[in-house]
Amino acid sequence: MAKEILIVDDEADIRAILAGILEDEGYTVRQAADSEAARAAILERPPSLVVLDIWLVGSRLDGLQLLDLIVRDHPQVPVVMISGHGNIETAVSAIKRGAFDFIEKPFQTDRLLLIVERGIEIARLRRELADLRQRTVAGDEFIGASGHHGQLRQMVEKLGPASSRVFINGPQGAGKEVVARQIHAASPRAAGPFVVVTCAALAPESMELELFGTENPPADSPNGARRIGLFEQAHGGTLLLDEVADMPEETQGKIVRVLQEQRFCRVGGSTRVEVDVRVMATTSRDMEAAIATGRFRQDLFYRLNVVSLEVPALRQRREDITALAEYFMARAARLNGVSPRPLAADALAALQAYDWPGNVRQLRNVIDWVLIMGGGTPGSPVKAEMLPPEITSDAPQTLRLEGASELLGLPLREAREMFEREYLLAQVTRFGGNISRTAEFVGMERSALHRKLKSLGVVAEGRA
Numbered sequence: 001m002a003k004e005i006l007i008v009d010d011e012a013d014i015r016a017i018l019a020g021i022l023e024d025e026g027y028t029v030r031q032a033a034d035s036e037a038a039r040a041a042i043l044e045r046p047p048s049l050v051v052l053d054i055w056l057v058g059s060r061l062d063g064l065q066l067l068d069l070i071v072r073d074h075p076q077v078p079v080v081m082i083s084g085h086g087n088i089e090t091a092v093s094a095i096k097r098g099a100f101d102f103i104e105k106p107f108q109t110d111r112l113l114l115i116v117e118r119g120i121e122i123a124r125l126r127r128e129l130a131d132l133r134q135r136t137v138a139g140d141e142f143i144g145a146s147g148h149h150g151q152l153r154q155m156v157e158k159l160g161p162a163s164s165r166v167f168i169n170g171p172q173g174a175g176k177e178v179v180a181r182q183i184h185a186a187s188p189r190a191a192g193p194f195v196v197v198t199c200a201a202l203a204p205e206s207m208e209l210e211l212f213g214t215e216n217p218p219a220d221s222p223n224g225a226r227r228i229g230l231f232e233q234a235h236g237g238t239l240l241l242d243e244v245a246d247m248p249e250e251t252q253g254k255i256v257r258v259l260q261e262q263r264f265c266r267v268g269g270s271t272r273v274e275v276d277v278r279v280m281a282t283t284s285r286d287m288e289a290a291i292a293t294g295r296f297r298q299d300l301f302y303r304l305n306v307v308s309l310e311v312p313a314l315r316q317r318r319e320d321i322t323a324l325a326e327y328f329m330a331r332a333a334r335l336n337g338v339s340p341r342p343l344a345a346d347a348l349a350a351l352q353a354y355d356w357p358g359n360v361r362q363l364r365n366v367i368d369w370v371l372i373m374g375g376g377t378p379g380s381p382v383k384a385e386m387l388p389p390e391i392t393s394d395a396p397q398t399l400r401l402e403g404a405s406e407l408l409g410l411p412l413r414e415a416r417e418m419f420e421r422e423y424l425l426a427q428v429t430r431f432g433g434n435i436s437r438t439a440e441f442v443g444m445e446r447s448a449l450h451r452k453l454k455s456l457g458v459v460a461e462g463r464a
């Protein structure tokens with residue numbers, strides 16, 4: 001995006017000089033002669049930086065008052081003050097009030113350009129830092145080893161540079177937001193914000209306020225509660241409508257218009273705000289049913305669903321489980337300041353055999369839990385018996401202690417058969433039903449394994 005500077009000065013010739021210098025350097029420039037025009041311009045579209053005269057003769061607010069408003073309402077926009085010769089004290093006080101820097105009249109072109117460039121760069125770095133902080137908390141890696149994961153990666157690479165809207169389907173906790181973040185990170189908007197609207201968590205009455213913000217309060221109300229909406233916060237970046245099927249119907253209609261026009265009015269306001277935002281959406285719901293029952297607008301669905309992606313349930317891509325479990329272990333250990341614990345083979349087999357109704361989020365929670373609560377000495381391997389009971393109670397009997405004692409009550413032939421059945425079922429499940437890979441792991445010929453499974457009455461789900 002072109003970097004845009006707003007010049008606010010009551011003197012037309014000063015504005016013209018500044019505009020000439022900045023345009024020569026490739027900046028786009030807008031101009032305002034007084035505080036009201038400046039506020040309207042910022043409201044319409046926040047610039048990359050404001051150059052603001054300390055004295056705004058004939059204006060409703062002077063430069064310092066306008067500075068206060070910009071710092072309060074648009075803290076992400078750096079402001080460079082223009083001070084006349086001899087009023088350095090005022091310029092210093094402007095910096096204390098939140099200005100980025102000041103330049104003195106008459107201007108030195110080099111200094112002006114240096115300050116402007118630095119102001120924009122520092123604002124960008126601040127945004128990036130905030131985003132990085134957010135990613136550290138949210139987790140930013142995209143881990144996996146399955147074929148499904150590989151396909152998703154390819155889609156991410158293709159969709160990143162495209163500007164198309166993306167609709168991501170999949171069960172809860174499967175990683176839909178992670179995929180959306182990856183697409184954003186692979187896009188030319190990567191340095192811009194990534195803003196998530198949690199549609200399910202917002203009360204219908206506050207939804208529009210959150211999305212579109214409220215209009216500026218009157219200039220003379222110092223505590224006026226102006227709110228910048230999420231659409232505006234996402235300017236230059238990506239807005240993710242998470243669980244979009246939960247969005248109230250009236251808001252759906254408004255979103256259709258915003259997607260059409262790329263601009264909107266704040267709640268209670270009439271200024272048209274232009275935004276440059278890539279919109280993505282996720283759902284774990286059956287959208288066809290939501291549309292058929294009238295709970296979701298078809299026109300909005302068509303607008304959002306330009307490209308659709310499916311993130312499968314974790315049990316449909318079990319080959320991701322080991323990589324994810326090891327990643328979450330390393331991450332939890334780092335966050336807790338302790339050593340990671342290796343996952344013993346029986347623990348990994350149990351994790352791979354479990355069905356994960358809560359998907360990747362549940363796996364992350366289990367690993368977080370086992371690191372701290374699993375018992376055993378710090379840094380020692382995590383065994384299957386240390387996993388939460390719901391994981392091992394679903395696992396094949398061979399992985400359970402009581403399974404072993406049950407085996408002891410049987411004659412050898414039956415015990416062997418039971419063991420073989422459970423063992424092979426666990427292995428086939430673990431390799432996502434892939435018979436060739438299971439055969440390789442257990443050390444059998446593929447055709448021999450097939451025969452064996454048949455004779456034991458094991459029905460392998462998935463690929464043969």
Ligand SMILES: Nc1ncnc2c1ncn2[C@@H]1O[C@H](COP(=O)(O)OP(=O)(O)OP(=O)(O)O)[C@@H](O)[C@H]1O
Nearest residue numbers: 138139141142143172173174175176177178360361
């Ligand atoms: N491939 C992955 N690599 C690393 N972490 C992942 C991956 N997939 C999911 N996660 C982690 O699992 C958790 C759930 O992921 P995410 O929030 O993206 O799921 P979701 O499908 O958007 O969930 P919901 O439907 O509840 O909004 C997050 O902590 C995320 O970091």
